[in-house]
Amino acid sequence: MPCNKMGWIVVFAAALAAARDACGAAGEWEYTPYRIHIWLALAPAPGLNTIVRDEITATIRRRAEVEFRAAWEVSVSEPPPVLAAEMTADLDRLTVAEIAQAAEARLNDDKLICVTVDASPFEMRVRARELDTHTRLWGPTIEHSVRNPEQLGATTYACLLDAFAPIARIELGETRTATVRLRAGGLALEDKSAARISIGDVLVPILRTNDRFGKPLPDRTAEIPWTLLQVTGADRTNRNLLSCNVYSGMRAPLRGKSSGRRERYAVKARITRNRTEVKVQVRPLKADQVPVPLAGLEVYSRVPAPEEPRQQTAEEAKADEKKNPPEFVGVTDWRGTINITPAAQSPLRLVYIKSGDQLLARLPLAPGRELEQVAEVPDDGPRLQAEGYIKGLNSELLDLVSQRQIIALRFRKRLSDKKFDEAQKLLDELRSLKSRGDIQRDLDEQMHRQIPSPYASVQARIDKLYSDTRSMLNKYLDSDLPNQLMQELRKARGEIPSTTPDSPPAKGPATSRSQWKSGSRQPA
Amino acid sequence: MPWVFACCLAFHAALATSRGWSEEAAATTPPPAAAAKSPEPPKPLLEQEPFDLILLDSANGDKQLKxxxxxxxxxxxxxxxxxxxxYRVRPLDKEGVEFEVDGKHIVRIELFEEQLLKEARRLIAANDFDGAFKYILLLQANYPELPGLNDTIKEFLYLDAFQLTRxxxxxxxxxxxxxxxxxxxxxxxxxxAQPxxxxxxxxxxxxxxxxxxxxNFWVARTLLNRLSSEYGNDRPPxxxxxxxxxxxxxxxxxxEARKQxxxxxxxxxxxxIRQMFNIWPDAQGGAELRAELARRYPLVTVGxxxxxxxxxxxxxxxxxxxxxxxxxxxxxxxxxxAGPEGGQYDFQSGSIEHSEDRRTMILRINRVTEDSSAATAFDVANRLxxxxxxxxxxxxEAWAALISAIQVRGTQEVDVQLRRPHVLPEAVLRVAQRPAPVTGDSLPAGNGRFAMAVRTDAEVRxxxxxxxxxxxxxxxxxxxxSDGQQALAALHRGDVDMVERIPPAEAVRIRKEAKxxxxxxxxxxxxxxxxxxxNSSKNPFLAQRDFRRAIEFAxxxxxxxxxxxxxxxxxxxxxxxxxPFPVGASDSDPLGYAYDARIRPRPxxxxxxxxxxxxxxxxxxDLALKRGDAAPKLAPLVLGFPDFDTxxxxxxxxxxxxxxxGLECALKQFPPGETRDSKGECDLVFTEIAVWEPAVDASRLLGLGGxxxxxxxxxxxxxxxLDAAQNWGEVRERLLQVHRSVHEEAAVIPLWQMVDFLAYHKRLTxxxxxxxxxxQNVDQWRISNEAKN
Known part of the structure; x- marks a missing residue:
């Protein structure tokens, strides 16, 4: 700690500078426009010439000015020649590395939108794909077609608009909530602006890992798997600070703060398809394990309530479920896949994957954002097999206990009516039923046949199923019942004396007068 | 001719039974309370203790002694x-007493059997034939030589027949x-009277x-033939x-047939022609005409x-x-x-082989199909x-899940690569040769040898x-x-040549009488x-396995x-x-490979x-209460079934x-031709299943859409x-598991295995x-041209 006043002034000034830098960074993020650069590549087709290019470029500028005003700073150029052919041939093959090599400066913009225009005798086809330079991630390829050449400019603009996705920076992440700051929010003043993110929109969180120079490490930037944010509101003092609910199949994916080495962003989800195919497969235990699809899993889904997700008790969860019950979607097919379609109420759905009574996964999904998404869950097959067997055994036990009780009641009625032969038949019938020992033997045999699970958690559930069943057997199946009834029958028949615990002790051996007279002292 | 009397009386016994013995019923009905005080009517003679009646002379007051x-x-x-x-006699009403009656004071002694006969005659005269019948029966059994009995019987028969005719x-x-x-x-x-x-x-x-x-010509002919053979030349004209x-x-x-x-x-x-034979099989030229028809247009009618x-x-x-x-x-x-290892299959266009590891199925195309088209390897591959x-x-889905690739080698071989070894991939491949052409007609068309020409409610051609x-x-x-008995009767009459299914009990009987x-x-x-x-999706009670088991036990x-x-x-x-699987016809029947005999039917x-x-x-x-809903009411279970007698x-x-x-049911019969509950209205549906290849049919039956x-x-x-099983050992073990799972879930209510029989006239060969x-063998069927019945 500095001892003198000058030292304190230096420390204070450094802290102020740091705070100013932070505010400056936030201010720059919010109050500077998106730097959007568009590469426009025209295929070498008749009718696609420089005049057309100029017209398209002018349209883009004009419309962007109207739509985004200050929020976008648009520049349009031809792509580098080395990339132009690849773009027009197959836009999906273009990579970040190629761009970095051919035009690294473009990676300093916010967005690079690659647009191609192709023409056939019947129509013109426009394709656009956005590269977000903060995350280095590509968006989906958007395709529009038009027949009227005069509409080409407008169509091109509409295509690149669909390809554009606003981005926010994750400022604070908790287990179930997050706060994000909208890029260029201070300049996109209109609520309807395509640069804004609205309440209810779904955001895809992305984690970027940097080197010590702040540059993103290759292949270290990716979406946080099975995690989505949904905007619930804006800060009262700053409408560019958005509150979000976090839905994830992982625990606490956003906890903590961003840093220089670890940046977190959230990009608005673009719904471009009418369904997403969810593929469920076994979570591999080894890296080289061949994916095994899981067929027959039940899939449910529901639209989450807009309230903040929170820890709930079982009763609260049931009450919630009653208010907003999950809808049965279907069962995964032989490939482990199932199609989930967007819901009308919200772009976000919660997908529940169940195996028998066991919930295997609860995953957020924005149906239509991706063509396919893969969910990995433990192979629940052995547990399901055990559960099926145990349930069957429970049913058998119920039948057995019921039959025994019915026979016992009928038996005692026969005894009271002194119909001992019929009672004996009922006793024989009781003995012919399975005993506790028989069922325990069946249980032991089944345990030998049981397929073990390589997942410790699953195996623990299997073991619990069997041990609970053993306990239940001992509790409900009285092995002594036949003997009890037999004793009752013998007493009723008088074959054994009936004595009560409080009966007076038996008198001494009775002797008859004749025995006395004969001198015998032996009891009669 | 006591046997004749016995036959007559036996016939009467049957007739009396068919009429109903209302008199006996009336006799056992307790009298109404108002009549309780009136004196009981005298018992019929038949029910009294036997007695002889001695009629004394006027000197004794014309007394009658019983x-x-x-x-x-x-x-x-x-x-x-x-x-x-x-005569030493014992009065009927005084036990232990005996006295003598002087013969000179006896006018007449009526024996008990004579009284019975007299009573029988009285009843006949009163047209009480049922009443009279009892007396005659008794007399015939105990006093067959009684004078007048024969005449009385004849009179009885005649008058009874007369009344029945009226x-x-x-x-x-x-x-x-x-x-x-x-x-x-x-x-x-x-x-x-008429002779x-x-x-x-x-x-x-x-x-x-x-x-x-x-x-009813068959009955008519039977009657005439019987009368002819029984009475010979004495038969009525x-x-x-x-x-x-x-x-x-x-x-x-x-x-008429000839013109047609x-x-x-x-x-x-x-x-x-069938009508002709039904009326009179020996009609001149009839047999020849039928033979000619069979030659020109062999037609088989199947009930x-x-x-x-x-x-x-x-x-x-x-x-x-x-x-x-x-x-x-x-x-x-x-x-x-069925074969020793699953079913036996025939590839219509050629033959099928398997690689040793059973991961490749090779189809060799070397046969012309029934519609005379020669499929090429490309045709087959496209279809697959x-x-x-x-x-x-x-x-x-089963096929899609099984195959990984299809290769065409030349024009006559198709190799199918499988994702995993399969014991019977051809069983998965039971599919039409080529898609049925879509036409504007309402009659289905196909690539088989036959075409549906006419369809009505009564018949299909x-x-x-x-x-x-x-x-x-x-x-x-x-x-x-509408039922097997009617169909069988038609077969006997010759209205049909074959009946596709007859009641099993009838089948056993006919087989005994085969010769x-x-x-x-x-x-x-x-x-x-x-x-x-x-259908557990419709009814919350049926979603409970305890309820389903209850139905099975009930x-x-x-x-x-x-x-x-x-x-x-x-x-x-x-x-x-x-x-859900068959047991097989016997213990050694390979079809029973899916059935776990250790699982006993619920009693x-x-x-x-x-x-x-x-x-x-x-x-x-309780479940409803937890959800906060009202408890559902148990409505009558709707039990649906197709339109046939079983x-x-x-x-x-x-x-x-x-x-x-306590479980009320409502029955719902499906329209003819329907075997499924197309409207989803039924809780339970009677279903008759042919699971002939359990290794594959188990999924087709119990899987989604089955x-x-x-x-x-x-x-x-x-x-x-089961679908993932790679050898017969696994197939068998997993089928037993399927059986067990279905049993434990009470997923279906199994009833029985049924062996069905067909019957046909021997002229169909x-x-x-x-x-x-x-x-199955229709291509070889031949309707006999022999010129006889």
């Missing part, structure tokens, strides 16, 4: 009183008159007129008149119990669809019987790919495409009957399984099978089952059923058993494991042995 029958064993009617004798009970009267005729052919009741032969003739006329009017009349009617039909044949209306001609809506040889749950599917469509691969295409109407005279078969007509009839009976080689399929399936379906006849192979236990039902209802109420009988009986434990679709995750898991389905 005495214990005198001189047992030395009784002779009429009793000749010895005036000089003293009541238009001609058939009963006929029997009695014939009895009398045998006793005395020239009997005449009195001078004015007996005329009476008999009149009755024959009445009966024959009725039979002819009803079209009307017998010959009727024979002539029938012969003329038959000749008329013969001529000339006009090439062969179907109509056959109908006329069926279930009509077809959509022919499909692959339907597991539709007997009629399977039956007719084979006629209209030939599949690429066809099942033709289409089968795996999720967007194709022919999509099979399948004609051979491009038939030419000289061919073995021109047409198959299926005629629908005496022209009917051939044989079992289908593979059994079916009957079950109640549960219905006495053994009694329904043995008493109602099999009519008490033991039919090998017909037995209860505990799961009939109505008490347990009631208890489980109560438990399940409480569970449903299904109807079973469901009616099951409904009665369920009602006994006729017994089960949404239990445990059953579905067992099915998935080359029907084939070990038939899986009716038309």
């Amino acid at each position: 005495v214990v029958p005198m001189m047992d064993g030395k009784r002779k009617s009429p009793f000749a009183v010895d005036l000089a004798a003293k 009541n238009k009970q001609f058939s009963e009267a006929m029997g009695i008159v014939e009895d009398l005729f045998r006793m005395q052919r020239d009997y005449r009741y009195n001078e004015t 007996l032969p005329e009476f008999l003739g009149r009755l024959i006329d009445k009966l024959m007129s009725g039979y002819v009017e009803q079209g 009307t017998v010959d008149n009727w024979k002539e009349q029938l012969s003329q009617m038959a000749i008329q039909k013969r001529d 044949m000339e006009a090439e209306q062969f179907h109509e001609a056959l109908v006329s 069926v119990l279930q009509s077809v809506r959509i022919p499909d040889a692959q339907r597991l749950d539709d007997w009629a669809a399977r039956r007719t599917g084979r006629l209209l469509n030939r599949d690429m691969i066809e099942f033709h019987g 790919l289409d089968y795996a295409n999720a967007t194709s109407p022919s999509y099979s 399948f004609v051979v495409k491009g038939f030419r005279v000289g061919g073995k078969l021109a047409e198959i007509t299926e005629r629908r009957f 005496e009839t022209d009917i051939q009976v044989q079992p289908y080689t593979l059994p079916t399984v009957h079950m109640l399929v549960i 219905v006495d399936r053994q009694t329904i099978l043995t008493q109602e379906i099999l009519a008490g006849t033991e039919v090998p192979g017909c037995q209860l089952v505990s799961g 009939y236990d109505p008490r347990l059923a009631k208890l489980l039902s109560t438990v399940a209802q409480k569970q449903v109420a 299904a109807r009988i079973t469901c009616q009986a099951a409904a009665a058993y369920l009602k006994a434990i 006729p017994a679709e089960c949404d239990s995750p445990y059953v579905q898991q067992a099915l998935r494991r 080359d029907v084939g042995d070990n038939l899986v389905w009716l038309y």
